[in-house]
Amino acid sequence: MERRKIMPGVNCFECLPREHNEWSVLSDEELNLLTQAKKCRKYHAGESIFAIGEPSHGVYCIVSGGAAVRKIDAAGNSILLHLVYPGGTLGYRGVLLDEERRSSAEALGPSKICFIDRHTVQTLLERNPTLGQQFLRRVVTDVDDAHDKLVRNATLSNRTKFVHLLLALMNRHGRTATDGSRVMELPLSRRDLASMIGARHETLSRIIGRLEEDGVARFSGRTVCVSHPTSLLHEIRPSLLD
Amino acid sequence: MERRKIMPGVNCFECLPREHNEWSVLSDEELNLLTQAKKCRKYHAGESIFAIGEPSHGVYCIVSGGAAVRKIDAAGNSILLHLVYPGGTLGYRGVLLDEERRSSAEALGPSKICFIDRHTVQTLLERNPTLGQQFLRRVVTDVDDAHDKLVRNATLSNRTKFVHLLLALMNRHGRTATDGSRVMELPLSRRDLASMIGARHETLSRIIGRLEEDGVARFSGRTVCVSHPTSLLHEIRPSLLD
DNA sequence: CGCCAGGTTGATTTCGCTCAAGCAATGTGG
DNA sequence: CCACATTGCTTGAGCGAAATCAACCTGGCG
Incomplete structure (x- = not known):
């Protein structure tokens, strides 16, 4: 039987990477909600976090370690898109657009990664508009990075x-x-x-x-x-x- | 002397492309604010909308026509990143990150394009959290497009x-x-x-x-x-x- | 009229892909 | 413990795609 590697002890108040990302704007009350809703897990190197075609149940937050995001091209080749490090948020695309995953992610090394279900994300976004602004900033920097990469690839x-x-x-x-x-x-x-x-x-x-x-x-x-x-x-x- | 091509008659209530983009969620009151704050202009083909290095004073909304977004690579080559069409929003990067423009934009053909200053954008975002959600969706689809392009370019x-x-x-x-x-x-x-x-x-x-x-x-x-x-x-x- | 920007075409070289073999490290079943 | 597959990496030979350098053509436009 698969033993769940849920780690109940960890709470978001003490989460160091959180202080520097979009979740830093949450109030104590909201942090309580997040702490209870999130599910923290340890992944071993290379372990799958989510796969292409799955429904998007929530976002993932890297606490320690890292993650690699992949896509598959039309011919079936695996393309590594980018890496995500502690403080980074993963899998927001599927959640925010309410679509299936179109990329896969796996742990880069031994990693601690929290899962936050879509409902909680939605609730927090509605309750704290500032969180939306912060998310907006994250995604905008991501699109910016992608554009820079496109320019480099071009020449x-x-x-x-x-x-x-x-x-x-x-x-x-x-x-x-x-x-x-x-x-x-x-x-x-x-x-x-x-x-x-x-x-x-x-x-x-x-x-x-x-x-x-x-x-x-x-x-x-x-x-x-x-x-x-x-x-x-x-x-x-x-x-x-x- | 340069004659300002401001078009006072146009208002956002009647703006057709607006019905299908992020601004569709505004209330009547907010639409009033937007109508008064926005500045609509006609651009002729190829005319510059904004340039690299400029401060980011606001976002642009394509009413008719289209726009092309460019970057310059390290060797000085001009790279056309993507095209934006009616209903599309332009230049949100600089505004949301409060940075200088890192790309330029020009009208694709004769175009009608509205300018919305950063302060108004900020006010509307704070007043109507749903607008933030909608913006989030737009930016996420943009990052998605960019990633697809990266995969295609790779193979x-x-x-x-x-x-x-x-x-x-x-x-x-x-x-x-x-x-x-x-x-x-x-x-x-x-x-x-x-x-x-x-x-x-x-x-x-x-x-x-x-x-x-x-x-x-x-x-x-x-x-x-x-x-x-x-x-x-x-x-x-x-x-x-x- | 000459000039120039945008486009085509040609010759040549360089870069990167394909196919293929070889090798070390690791795993697996008998 | 050995025979044997498997996986990840390197190396080589040949070829094809694309970059480079260059000439030349066309249609504006001063």
Whole structure:
């Protein structure tokens, strides 16, 4: 039998990531409602959060860990759209439009993620208009990010797109070593990394090889080391044409 | 001297496109406020609505005609992001995030477009929470569209992406002739069409040539004729592999 | 008339995809 | 414990799509 991994102890008052996202505007009374309604769960790495075609029962809030959002293209290829980190909210599309899920999500690593059912979301939105404003801000920044990605995809080479991705991942997952170099453990397979920049995994393999040849970064399994972080920034300069 | 093309006669009660968008939920009193606050203007084809770097003073509502939204990539290339049609709202990003414009917009053809200043938007949002919900729905569908575009860009060939674009444009601008063929006047230059699919304009030229060779469509200046509309749909099938 | 913007066409090269093989790590059933 | 599949990654060879560089054509328009 599947044992429910509900964690009753956690409450939203003490939730640290919550202080910096859309739920920060709730009153104590509303926080009480949220605490009782939400269902917090631990996910293990790679575990599915929701799948394409499911009804959208609610939104998910990342407490710790992270999540990856996927889509499937017309030919059946899996495309990794973006990653969500603590404080981020997941799955609002289906809930707000009252439609089936059109993307899937899975835990990036061991993660704690709260589920908030559609009814509670609706109630809170009606009771506290400020929450709607905050949600609006989140979604607008999401559309903004997507547009920036579209622009990059339109003109950049696979190599440059990958360097952009590396920089973004390094920001989230990297540590600065004592000698100033940056190191991280990649949270994704090469296939997924490739899909994020719209390339085949073989192509990504070659790009990685070339980055190593050029001394930009060193890859060993899922460990990446950039000895001179500015080399990455130098890569994405549009060859400054002044 | 520049003559202001304000049109005082138009009021939001009679605005037809408004009945089907986020502003449809306003009360009579709120509609009065909107009618008095909004500034309606006629734009001629290609006229700038707002530009990158400007402060975001308000949102724009398309009454008739249309608008094109652009971004500039790091190398200075102009990328056409998407088109907005009557009933659509423009420029909400800068207003809701209180930031400078990061895209520009221009009239697609002769257009009537209303301006609603940030203060009025804010007032209406606070006074009528349902408006916020409606706005939320609009922005969520926008982010959804952007994600779909990202997925298409990740895997499809330039030719297929262009066929997708043609279909979308045909839906908006096409007429069905007596013999069942579909005809439209392209609202955009080849350069802009190319930028929408992330290709060079030379490449688009060749794609158009090949589409004509293959009998899919005929191009003459800005006029496009698709004699058998299903041929376009047949193009975008992922070679149906059961 | 010359000039210019927008578009087409050609020649060449580069990039990235496809197909294919090989390899290491991991798992599985006998 | 071994034989064998499986999965994720790398590498190679060949090819095709698209970018690049360039010439040239057309229709405005001063």
